Structures are given as C-alpha cells and as structure tokens.
Amino acid sequence: MAEFSKEPIRTKEELEFAVFCIENVAEALHTSGDRIYRAWTEDSDILNAYVVLCYSALHTQGRAYIVDDLVSLMEERGITIQ
Numbered sequence: 001m002a003e004f005s006k007e008p009i010r011t012k013e014e015l016e017f018a019v020f021c022i023e024n025v026a027e028a029l030h031t032s033g034d035r036i037y038r039a040w041t042e043d044s045d046i047l048n049a050y051v052v053l054c055y056s057a058l059h060t061q062g063r064a065y066i067v068d069d070l071v072s073l074m075e076e077r078g079i080t081i082q
Contacts, residue, residue, distance in 0.1 A: 031081050
C-alpha cells in the first residue's frame with residue numbers, strides 16, 4: 001500500500017466536517033460510511049490530504065457542492081466503490 005501525506009485532524013470542527021463529508025458522499029453513492037472512509041484512507045489520501053487540508057475553504061460551501069466535488073475527485077483518481 002502506498003504511503004500518503006497526512007494532515008491530522010486537529011479540531012472538533014474538522015472532525016465533524018470529515019464525518020459530514022464521509023456520510024454525505026456515502027449517501028450519494030448508496031454505500032456505507034465505512035466504505036467511503038476506507039476508500040479515502042486506505043485506497044487514497046482524500047481524507048487527510050484534501051478534506052482536512054482544505055477544510056477552511058471546503059466547509060464554507062454548500063452540501064451539494066461539497067458532495068459533487070468529492071465524488072468528482074474520487075472519479076478523477078479512479079476510486080470506485082463496489
């Protein structure tokens with residue numbers, strides 16, 4: 001497994017936002033939050049190197065934008081949910 005850069009979750013707000021992203025993308029893709037979490041941490045670096053790293057900009061956007069952005073990022077990186 002590849003080693004990805006990591007930006008640790010530092011605040012309660014970042015943690016809540018990460019959970020919000022995981023659960024909403026899971027709902028949009030008709031899968032479990034656990035599957036999205038694994039895809040973003042084991043199969044890629046999306047959680048730490050994008051969601052957490054870009055928290056200050058992302059959390060100001062609406063739910064639909066955030067979900068669309070994250071699903072598009074998954075598609076760009078070839079991450080599929082089966």
